[in-house]
Amino acid sequence: MAAKPKLHYPNGRGRMESVRWVLAAAGVEFDEEFLETKEQLQKLQDGNHLLFQQVPMVEIDGMKLVQTRSILHYIAEKHHLFGKDLKERTLIDMYVEGTLDLLELIIMHPFLKPDDQQKEVNLTLIVKKAKTRYFPAFEKILNDHGEDFLVGNKFSWADIQLLEAILMVEELDASVLSHFPLLKAFKARISNIPTIKKFLQPGSPRKPPADSHYVEVVRGILQF
Structure with a gap:
């Protein structure tokens, strides 16, 4: 039996x-090895496990894949x-590229400095976009x-990413789909x-929105 994919990343969304x-x-099914310290990241880098010296990294089918879109x-x-x-x-x-552009705005928002006057403005702009x-x-x-479905009347990667984006924007504004009946359906x-429904249940590997602890851990690992 092939080994499960192993994901190397801090214990959060990103x-x-x-x-x-x-x-x-x-x-x-997959396993995760969470990075919690700069030393853990350094060990991966020193071991030539990270082609471009950064995570995400996924061990799968005998490869160590980096670069999110390639993974x-x-x-x-x-x-399929x-x-x-x-x-x-x-x-x-x-469609995925457009969705990931939106997700990137949400991913980076928690890392704005707490005293950044643009933080709340950016939140409003994300929902507006x-x-x-x-x-x-x-x-x-x-x-x-x-x-x-979005393409070929068959479930695809594009549908998965769009649902992820919808749910993340709804965490910022629960009424965001009020004028989009087809997206709501x-x-x-x-x-x-079934597989999506399972992933949305409590106890799944799905991560919660970034909190202050996650932001602190990531800052410590990446030293910024």
């Missing part, structure tokens, strides 16, 4: 959370979540496509896929 989502959606590509392709042809893969890529740039685009895609539909 850029690894999307990897957890895709593995969970594919029904793949996600590999998992999605391996588990990446479309049937070049056109579908390109659409999935395009979701409402005016990203969610209208996906509402239109679903409307024009007329199917249950999409959220309910994708959330009920």
